[in-house]
Amino acid sequence: MKNKFYQYIQILQDQICKGLEDIDGQAKFRQDLWERPEGGGGRTRVIENGAVIEKGGVNISAVHGALPKAMQTYFNVGEVDFFACGLSLVIHPKNPMVPTVHANWRYFEMYDPSTPPGASDRKVINSWFGGGQDLTPYYLFEEDAKHFHETCKTACDKHSPEFYPKFKKQCDEYFWNAHRDEARGIGGLFFDHCQATEDMTMDNWYDFVTEVGNSFLTAYLPIVERRKDLPYTEANRIWQEIRRGRYVEFNLVHDKGTLFGLKTNGRIESILMSLPPHVQWVYDHHPEAGSQEEKLLNILANPVEWI
Amino acid sequence: MKNKFYQYIQILQDQICKGLEDIDGQAKFRQDLWERPEGGGGRTRVIENGAVIEKGGVNISAVHGALPKAMQTYFNVGEVDFFACGLSLVIHPKNPMVPTVHANWRYFEMYDPSTPPGASDRKVINSWFGGGQDLTPYYLFEEDAKHFHETCKTACDKHSPEFYPKFKKQCDEYFWNAHRDEARGIGGLFFDHCQATEDMTMDNWYDFVTEVGNSFLTAYLPIVERRKDLPYTEANRIWQEIRRGRYVEFNLVHDKGTLFGLKTNGRIESILMSLPPHVQWVYDHHPEAGSQEEKLLNILANPVEWI
Numbered sequence: 135m136k137n138k139f140y141q142y143i144q145i146l147q148d149q150i151c152k153g154l155e156d157i158d159g160q161a162k163f164r165q166d167l168w169e170r171p172e173g174g175g176g177r178t179r180v181i182e183n184g185a186v187i188e189k190g191g192v193n194i195s196a197v198h199g200a201l202p203k204a205m206q207t208y209f210n211v212g213e214v215d216f217f218a219c220g221l222s223l224v225i226h227p228k229n230p231m232v233p234t235v236h237a238n239w240r241y242f243e244m245y246d247p248s249t250p251p252g253a254s255d256r257k258v259i260n261s262w263f264g265g266g267q268d269l270t271p272y273y274l275f276e277e278d279a280k281h282f283h284e285t286c287k288t289a290c291d292k293h294s295p296e297f298y299p300k301f302k303k304q305c306d307e308y309f310w311n312a313h314r315d316e317a318r319g320i321g322g323l324f325f326d327h328c329q330a331t332e333d334m335t336m337d338n339w340y341d342f343v344t345e346v347g348n349s350f351l352t353a354y355l356p357i358v359e360r361r362k363d364l365p366y367t368e369a370n371r372i373w374q375e376i377r378r379g380r381y382v383e384f385n386l387v388h389d390k391g392t393l394f395g396l397k398t399n400g401r402i403e404s405i406l407m408s409l410p411p412h413v414q415w416v417y418d419h420h421p422e423a424g425s426q427e428e429k430l431l432n433i434l435a436n437p438v439e440w441i
Numbered sequence: 442m443k444n445k446f447y448q449y450i451q452i453l454q455d456q457i458c459k460g461l462e463d464i465d466g467q468a469k470f471r472q473d474l475w476e477r478p479e480g481g482g483g484r485t486r487v488i489e490n491g492a493v494i495e496k497g498g499v500n501i502s503a504v505h506g507a508l509p510k511a512m513q514t515y516f517n518v519g520e521v522d523f524f525a526c527g528l529s530l531v532i533h534p535k536n537p538m539v540p541t542v543h544a545n546w547r548y549f550e551m552y553d554p555s556t557p558p559g560a561s562d563r564k565v566i567n568s569w570f571g572g573g574q575d576l577t578p579y580y581l582f583e584e585d586a587k588h589f590h591e592t593c594k595t596a597c598d599k600h601s602p603e604f605y606p607k608f609k610k611q612c613d614e615y616f617w618n619a620h621r622d623e624a625r626g627i628g629g630l631f632f633d634h635c636q637a638t639e640d641m642t643m644d645n646w647y648d649f650v651t652e653v654g655n656s657f658l659t660a661y662l663p664i665v666e667r668r669k670d671l672p673y674t675e676a677n678r679i680w681q682e683i684r685r686g687r688y689v690e691f692n693l694v695h696d697k698g699t700l701f702g703l704k705t706n707g708r709i710e711s712i713l714m715s716l717p718p719h720v721q722w723v724y725d726h727h728p729e730a731g732s733q734e735e736k737l738l739n740i741l742a743n744p745v746e747w748i
Binding site: 166180182189191313314375379382383386387396402403406407409410411412413414415416417418 | 473487489496498620621682686689690693694703709710713714716717718719720721722723724725
C-alpha cells in the first residue's frame with residue numbers, strides 16, 4: 135500500500151502543478167529535493183510571484199524511521215518504527231477575490247520495531263489514511279463555496295453517503311481558530327485515522343482518498359478562473375493581508391500537520407511554505423458594519439451548510 | 442506585595458508610554474481597558490503608524506481566580522487560586538535600522554483555595570517574580586548591542602554580580618527559535634521563578650525587578666535616537682519584514698507568555714499586539730554572502746558575549 139500510494143501522490147503532484155502553472159500563465163514551480171537525516175525525504179515545489187499565485191507550495195514527502203519521542207506521546211504508543219507519506223499544498227493567490235486553498239492527503243504505517251526495516255514479514259501494527267481540502271476566502275462568493283463543497287460531496291458520495299456530512303463537520307471542527315472563536319475558512323473535507331473496518335478495507339480507503347485527490351483541481355480551478363481578473367482596491371488587499379494573519383495564527387498555534395513536521399525533524403522551509411507571502415497584524419481591527427468584510431466574519435463565526 | 446507591584450507597573454506604564462511618545466513625536470498611544478470574565482483585567486496601550494514606531498503595545502494586566510486546568514498542568518499543581526500581574530511591551534519601529542524591543546515584568550501568587558478570596562489570613566502557597574528585556578535588531582550595530590547589555594548589567598550588578606551572566610544566558614536560551622536553530626535577537630535579560638531564598642527576600646526581588654524596569658528607557662531610547670533617521674532602502678525593509686516573520690514564529694510556536702495569555706482566557710488583542718504590523722514569508726530566503734544581512738544571521742546562530 136505504501137508504495138502504491140506514494141506512486142499516486144508523485145503523479146498527483148505533477149498534475150496539480152501543471153494545472154496551477156497553466157492557470158497562472160506566468161510563474162513556474164521550482165523544485166527542491168531534500169533528505170531527512172533519520173530516513174526518507176521529499177520533493178518540494180514552490181511557486182512565487184506569479185500573475186495569479188502570489189505564493190504556493192505543492193509538496194510531497196515520504197519519511198520513515200523510529201517514531202520520535204514527541205510523536206510517541208502524541209499517538210500514545212511506545213517505541214515503534216513508522217512510515218509516512220503525503221502530499222500537502224497551500225496556494226495563496228494575489229487577488230483578494232480568489233480564495234486561498236489547502237489540501238493534504240497522507241498515509242501512515244507503524245511497525246513492530248523487532249522486525250528489521252526491509253524484512254518481508256515486517257509486521258504493520260497500524261496503518262491509516264488522512265487528509266482533506268478546504269477553502270479560505272477573503273471575500274465570500276456563495277457560488278464558489280457551493281461549487282467547492284459540491285465537488286467534495288460528489289467525490290465522497292461515490293464511496294459512502296455518510297462521508298460528506300461527517301468529513302465536512304470534521305473539517306469545520308479541525309480548522310477552528312479557537313483563540314479567535316472563528317473558522318479559518320469555509321471548510322471542505324477533513325478525515326483522519328481512516329483504518330480498515332468491516333465496511334472499508336484499506337483498498338477501499340485508497341480509492342476514496344485518491345478520489346478526493348483527483349477532485350482537487352475540479353474543486354479549485356473554476357473558482358480561480360472566475361475571480362482572478364476581478365478588480366480590487368488597496369483596501370481589499372489590506373483586508374486579505376489581515377486575514378492571512380489569522381491563517382498564520384492557525385497554522386502555528388493549532389495545526390497538527392505543522393506540529394508533526396516540526397516534531398519529526400521535517401524540512402522547515404517545506405513545512406512553513408504554507409505561510410502567506412505578505413501579512414499584516416492591525417490592532418483590534420473590525421470591518422465596517424454591513425460591509426463585505428463583516429459578512430465574511432459572520433460566516434466564519436458559524437459554519438454554514440453549503441449544500 | 443501584589444498591591445505594591447501593581448502600583449509600580451501602573452506608574453511604569455505611564456513613564457514608558459511618555460518616553461516612547463516623545464521620541465516618536467507624532468503618534469499617541471490609544472488606551473483600552475478590558476475585564477477578564479473570571480476575574481481581573483487590564484489596561485492595554487497601543488501605538489500605530491507613528492513617525493518612528495510602526496506598531497507597539499505597552500500593556501499592563503492583573504488577573505486572578507481559579508488557576509485554569511491547562512495552567513495547573515503547566516505548573517504541576519492541583520486546584521489553586523492565583524493572582525498574576527505584569528507589564529508587557531513590544532515595540533516594532535518602522536526604520537529597519539532600529540531594533541524591535543520586548544520587555545516584561547511580572548509577579549505571580551498562588552493561594553490555598555480553602556481560604557476565601559479577600560480573607561486577611563489567605564495563605565500564599567507560592568509567589569515569584571519574572572521578566573526581562575531583549576533586543577531584536579534587523580541590522581546589527583555592535584555599539585547598540587553593547588549599550589543595551591551594559592544597561593542590563595548595570596541594573597543587575599546593583600543586586601548581585603551573579604545576576605547579569607545568569608539572566609543573560611537564560612535570555613539566550615529562552616528566546617531560541619528552536620525550529621530555525623537561531624536566536625530571536627541579541628538577547629538581554631530573562632529571569633523567572635524568582636522566589637524568596639536565604640540571599641533574596643521577596644522585597645529584595647522587588648527592588649531588583651523594579652531596577653530592571655526602571656532601566657528600560659535608558660537601555661532602549663538612545664538606540665532609537667541614534668538610528669531612527671538613518672536612510673534605508675526597499676531591500677532593507679523587505680529584510681526587516683522577513684525577519685519579523687521569525688518573530689511571529691517564535692511568539693506563536695514557542696513563547697510561554699503568549700501561551701499563558703491564551704490559556705488563561707486573556708484578551709486576545711492585548712496578547713497578540715506583540716505581532717508585527719507588516720510581515721513577509723519568502724520561501725527559503727538566504728541573504729547574499731558577505732552582506733550585512735548574513736552577518737546578522739551569523740550572530741544569531743551563536744549568542745555573543747557583548748560585554
